Amino acid sequence: MAITTQETTRPPRRLDDVPGWFPVLDQVLFDWFLRRQEEAGTRGDLLEVGTYMGKSAIFTARHLRAGETYTVCDLFEGDAPDDANRAESTKSYSKLTRSIFEQNYLAFHEELPRVLQGPSSVVPTEVAPGSCRFVHVDASHLYEHVHGDIKAARELLVPDGIVVLDDFRSEHTPGVSIAAWEAVLNGGLNPICLSTQKLYGTWGDPEPVQEALMEMIEQRTDCHLSTQTAAGHRIVRLKSKGMRAPEFPPSRYADVPEEPEPAPAPASSAPPAAPAAPRRRPSRVRRVARDLLPPVLTRAIRKAMH
Template sequence: MTRELDGIPGWFWPADQRLFDWFLSRDDRGDLLELGCYLGKSAVLIGRHLRAGERFTVCDLFESGSGSGSGEPEAGSYKELTRERFERNYLNHHAELPEIVHGPTSVILDHVEPGSCRFIHVDASHLYVHVRQDVDSARALLTADGVVVFDDIRSEHTPGVALAVWEAVSTLGLSPVCLTTQKLYATWAEPSRLREELLGWLKGQDDLWHTVDPLGDHQLVRVNQRKKAAQPPDLKRVTADLMKVTAELRAATREVSESRPVMRRAVGWARRLRRR
């Protein structure tokens, strides 16, 4: 999947792609929702897991939210975000578009049924007041065992996201399950079974590093992409290269040695001509 998504701009790292696949492949039933889609990188992956009878809804301001009036400090970074580009990227991988709500995420409760979503990805505004509203919307829209994923939970330029999400953990009963470099995976259900299933899967994933940390009354699984080990040098190739260089140096040395008598004679002739 990573290679398929490489051509779509966006910040959706391989470890999170793997985790999305796992969470979305679970046996739960329900609809899918993404609040904030940028150019479709994560939406394309989510759409791969849409099952018969389910709905996939995407909500975004698109180009209407890219100006300085949006209130986002980095709004200018999204000038290339247009609905047309999102739709083109999505249709490069899927036959049909998801249901698109072109507007602020504050209207999502008018378009999605409460208690209908098994998976929600929140990657919209970074402002506390908006994220707090997205938290409330996710709580209302999730099924009893549904999973919500919050992006930019750890970025230095998005403290409003961190405040709103950890506040939900502290005061609204949100249970954190898994944390990556960018995202928090959480649920309002009792999390122990989900956590154990995740840990069982992670044990078989050699490319993913993980650990479990206590977090107050919670146990938080931290996951990251394991760095690839440096490949040992190809000794046969290195030896062949050294032999080639050695042979070239020997040939050059012979050429210099053979040219010395000629050079000495030329110098002698030059001296005799100067004396004349």
């Protein structure tokens, strides 16, 4: 999904003020998966591959615990590794800069995450294998890059860690779809659930987390749940029915007064000029006298008519 975003100097006041694509259903699911890991005592770092303006990164960072590291990776305004990726970045993310991301992130958190500026291929050399409990993949939509990102996620996750693949079924991202379902069919990835935009999966046992998720959803009235079986996998499909986003604290700028809009220019106090009087059209008698009579008689007639 591509949009054009203009850089602004006003920092965000609320999470919704941060540009990006992070639907309410996915906010609910991120919050649930991360809380469930914490309640189960699952330890591990957090990773986001492709962060754009920081909306989902800001949200995820609330679940960072002491002793854990949060790493985000993005090209920002850096050089893409190949022509196709360069064209994709120019078309979809031309306004993205690291300074915009950092401004947005620091509006909600005291410290920045660990930032890797470069292609996602640098992640496996910078993040330790088996160190992550939650990985969000939302970088390039090109098959070759997504395939590598999924492979890296498998190596970086703890045994029951969660991977989230964005844009796995959008009409403009067939490369993501192919890479995602290839991982399911041939790479051991077990789908846990599908939202409108994201696939949630694990290389561990999906059944316990699926059962807990369906139990949670069945207690809600704002989410539609359906299941089906495909290629031996139980597919849980979720769709929002007017869901409200989880509560999220406002930014540090929430109470800063808005700068007033420039006042309109004052109207002039001088009265408007009176419209010019219309010119009187000469009468028919005057026109005939002017055209036919000698000037001496014309002047006499004019004098007599006044």
